[in-house]
Amino acid sequence: MSAFSAPFGLLLDVDGPIASPVARRIVEPSILPDLVALATAGVPIAFITGRSAVFVRDEVAARLVEAGLPDGAPVFAVMEKGGAWAPVTPAGLGAVELDDALAIPADVTEAVHTLARAEYAHAMEVDEGKHVMISLEARSDIPHEDYWPARDEFQERVWQLLVERGLGLRYGERMQADARGEVPWRIDPTIISTDVESVLLDKDRGAARALEWFAARGVTAPRWYSAGDSRSDYLMADHVHADGFEAVHVDVRPSDGMLDRDYPVVTMGELIHDEAGAAFLRERVAELGL
Ligand SMILES: [Mg+2]
Numbered sequence: 145m146s147a148f149s150a151p152f153g154l155l156l157d158v159d160g161p162i163a164s165p166v167a168r169r170i171v172e173p174s175i176l177p178d179l180v181a182l183a184t185a186g187v188p189i190a191f192i193t194g195r196s197a198v199f200v201r202d203e204v205a206a207r208l209v210e211a212g213l214p215d216g217a218p219v220f221a222v223m224e225k226g227g228a229w230a231p232v233t234p235a236g237l238g239a240v241e242l243d244d245a246l247a248i249p250a251d252v253t254e255a256v257h258t259l260a261r262a263e264y265a266h267a268m269e270v271d272e273g274k275h276v277m278i279s280l281e282a283r284s285d286i287p288h289e290d291y292w293p294a295r296d297e298f299q300e301r302v303w304q305l306l307v308e309r310g311l312g313l314r315y316g317e318r319m320q321a322d323a324r325g326e327v328p329w330r331i332d333p334t335i336i337s338t339d340v341e342s343v344l345l346d347k348d349r350g351a352a353r354a355l356e357w358f359a360a361r362g363v364t365a366p367r368w369y370s371a372g373d374s375r376s377d378y379l380m381a382d383h384v385h386a387d388g389f390e391a392v393h394v395d396v397r398p399s400d401g402m403l404d405r406d407y408p409v410v411t412m413g414e415l416i417h418d419e420a421g422a423a424f425l426r427e428r429v430a431e432l433g434l
Pocket of ligand 1: 157158159160161372373374
């Protein structure tokens with residue numbers, strides 16, 4: 145890859161702006177060809193997600209390859225909220241690197257997985273693809289109303305299990321420091337999952353990892369668009385802005401409450417989720433006259 149300054153780069157959350165939150169895969173027909181067109185023109189594109197490498201390999205990288213991703217296109221993926229990363233090439237997702245310093249200790253992961261499998265298998269499944277964080281996902285064959293009580297009870301058990309092992313931990317309003325007075329871990333509930341992870345894993349870390357990876361390959365851009373459906377996705381633009389680049393954040397689920405920032409935050413009219421993501425990519429393709 146030779147040094148090239150694209151007019152802009154893209155930092156994209158996957159579930160929401162790219163993959164349908166309902167189908168949990170890429171369904172909008174223009175998204176893959178537009179991503180390939182932009183990458184072919186030299187636009188750096190990073191997917192920044194809490195998902196595992198397995199998901200990104202199958203649902204993003206393989207789909208881009210099918211759509212004709214060329215050799216040398218600057219495409220990168222950050223998984224597990226910054227804990228894992230790999231390039232995307234015509235061969236698919238490349239070798240995955242892990243941030244071992246932020247990984248949950250293996251014996252803790254084992255204990256949490258064992259608890260989930262032994263007592264909560266009726267409600268949740270272990271995400272086997274995770275290596276740095278722990279994710280337990282709601283079974284897709286039960287209603288959310290049946291999942292939530294199991295999730296809450298499970299999280300309480302996880303809290304006790306980790307505190308007993310001496311881990312410094314945050315869960316909602318609760319905080320328990322470790323013997324050194326530190327709180328390196330957190331339990332992070334969502335409506336469809338429980339994550340247990342380093343407090344340092346988040347979208348700003350993912351953005352930082354992506355910009356560093358591109359910079360190390362001579363790829364840069366004066367403006368970085370980020371797109372996402374969660375409030376935490378604003379952290380990508382926060383990082384870009386703090387780094388001194390022009391940041392623009394595209395909020396594809398503004399009904400959750402748009403955040404007030406020192407950089408532009410935009411929406412795609414009435415469109416939301418991957419329909420907004422598709423319209424946003426169409427605009428970028430048009431901007432470059434592709
Ligand atoms: Mg999302």
